[in-house]
Amino acid sequence: MVEQCTYEKYEFKKKLETLKSKSGRGTELISLYIPSDKQISDVSNHLREEHGQASNIKSKLTRTNVQGALESLLAKLRYLNKVPENGIVYFTGAVDIGANKTSMESEVLIPPEPITVYKYHCNSTFYLEPLEEMLKECSTYGLLVLDLREATVGTLIGKQIEVVRHLHSTVPGKQRKGGQSAHRFEQLRRIAIHDFYKRIGDAASEKFLEIEPSEFRGILIGGHSPTKEEFNEGEFLHYELQKKVLGLFDTGYTDESGFSELINAAEDVLQGADLIKQKKDIEAFFRELATDSGKISYGEDIVRANLEINAVDVLLLSEDLRSERETIKCSVCEYENKWTRRWKPGEVVPLAGNCPKCGSALEVTDVTDIVGEFSELADKGNARVAFISTDFDKGSQLMIAFGGIAAILRYSTGV
Numbered sequence: 001m002v003e004q005c006t007y008e009k010y011e012f013k014k015k016l017e018t019l020k021s022k023s024g025r026g027t028e029l030i031s032l033y034i035p036s037d038k039q040i041s042d043v044s045n046h047l048r049e050e051h052g053q054a055s056n057i058k059s060k061l062t063r064t065n066v067q068g069a070l071e072s073l074l075a076k077l078r079y080l081n082k083v084p085e086n087g088i089v090y091f092t093g094a095v096d097i098g099a100n101k102t103s104m105e106s107e108v109l110i111p112p113e114p115i116t117v118y119k120y121h122c123n124s125t126f127y128l129e130p131l132e133e134m135l136k137e138c139s140t141y142g143l144l145v146l147d148l149r150e151a152t153v154g155t156l157i158g159k160q161i162e163v164v165r166h167l168h169s170t171v172p173g174k175q176r177k178g179g180q181s182a183h184r185f186e187q188l189r190r191i192a193i194h195d196f197y198k199r200i201g202d203a204a205s206e207k208f209l210e211i212e213p214s215e216f217r218g219i220l221i222g223g224h225s226p227t228k229e230e231f232n233e234g235e236f237l238h239y240e241l242q243k244k245v246l247g248l249f250d251t252g253y254t255d256e257s258g259f260s261e262l263i264n265a266a267e268d269v270l271q272g273a274d275l276i277k278q279k280k281d282i283e284a285f286f287r288e289l290a291t292d293s294g295k296i297s298y299g300e301d302i303v304r305a306n307l308e309i310n311a312v313d314v315l316l317l318s319e320d321l322r323s324e325r326e327t328i329k330c331s332v333c334e335y336e337n338k339w340t341r342r343w344k345p346g347e348v349v350p351l352a353g354n355c356p357k358c359g360s361a362l363e364v365t366d367v368t369d370i371v372g373e374f375s376e377l378a379d380k381g382n383a384r385v386a387f388i389s390t391d392f393d394k395g396s397q398l399m400i401a402f403g404g405i406a407a408i409l410r411y412s413t414g415v
């Protein structure tokens with residue numbers, strides 16, 4: 001039940017934040033975006049050209065760093081047989097690590113969505129905008145637009161609209177043919193409408209019931225009045241889905257273009273739905289806290305202990321939680337230790353520093369991301385993971401007062 005999609009988003013966001021916090025001392029950090037249709041040999045040729053031009057850079061240090069970064073990239077490209085389907089992005093350069101020192105760093109990212117434009121960028125910071133736009137949204141909505149002639153069923157995942165089914169009706173128009181009694185005509189028409197609503201309800205239910213519950217935010221219904229109201233009041237959707245209808249909205253079209261109209265009309269509802277779900281989760285936590293039921297826990301160690309005995313029902317993690325546990329070793333003497341580093345989004349990630357015994361540089365030998373570790377533990381114990389933003393009062397309390405980690409328990413564990 002882990003919101004895998006949400007965790008992937010967290011991981012990707014964290015990677016971008018880390019890259020964003022880095023800067024060079026001169027114009028010497030290289031970002032290289034290679035789309036899948038680009039020839040690797042063309043890229044190598046381009047980098048060799050840049051290497052030649054870099055010899056004109058006045059500052060000797062910057063020149064050496066830029067050329068060093070280009071050489072490192074060229075070496076990497078030699079091992080790349082084929083550009084992945086979504087493309088590949090390299091970040092390389094001499095990063096300022098303070099105390100008048102730089103360190104040559106590189107990072108390779110396979111983007112979650114295809115990159116379309118080849119880009120070579122050399123500056124004092126990494127170029128991240130195209131990736132920042134890809135931060136994956138996983139909230140899923142069921143979409144339905146209908147009138148008496150046609151209906152379209154689809155989904156909205158993040159910003160992506162997908163059309164699933166298109167249905168046509170056999171409902172006759174309002175003009176009856178000569179010879180038919182008005183009463184009989186109206187009766188047949190009502191039957192045809194009812195059948196059409198039923199077909200729509202079945203098609204929509206079939207699709208919407210497949211949506212991952214932890215990502216499912218609700219259903220939007222669009223079309224003309226009073227058709228959509230009549231459909232909704234008739235409860236033609238599966239009873240579990242009927243509760244998930246977020247609202248009815250007027251749209252002029254009932255085909256795919258009706259979906260765009262529907263999403264525009266429902267903008268406020270869409271923005272609110274995600275937050276409403278988060279608020280419900282955090283309010284449940286505060287309710288248990290107030291009643292002193294013992295069915296909650298918070299703080300890294302205690303929540304971990306409860307996860308390990310499968311006592312957690314809902315794991316609440318702040319979206320702003322940035323924390324890693326690391327094993328650090330001295331590169332010279334015997335010193336070895338573990339520490340947890342914490343930082344805020346957008347802050348420079350703190351470094352382990354120097355050996356307290358001999359003053360040499362410390363090496364990080366093992367890194368565990370806390371959010372990753374906790375998500376995995378939750379998955380094993382069938383706990384639901386809820387990521388809570390700090391954009392509202394109780395959400396920021398989770399971060400400030402409870403360290404960003406809390407849990408609603410299945411029973412009181414006394415831990």
Ligand SMILES: [Zn+2]
Pocket residue numbers: 330331332333334335355356357358359360
């Ligand atoms: Zn040492």
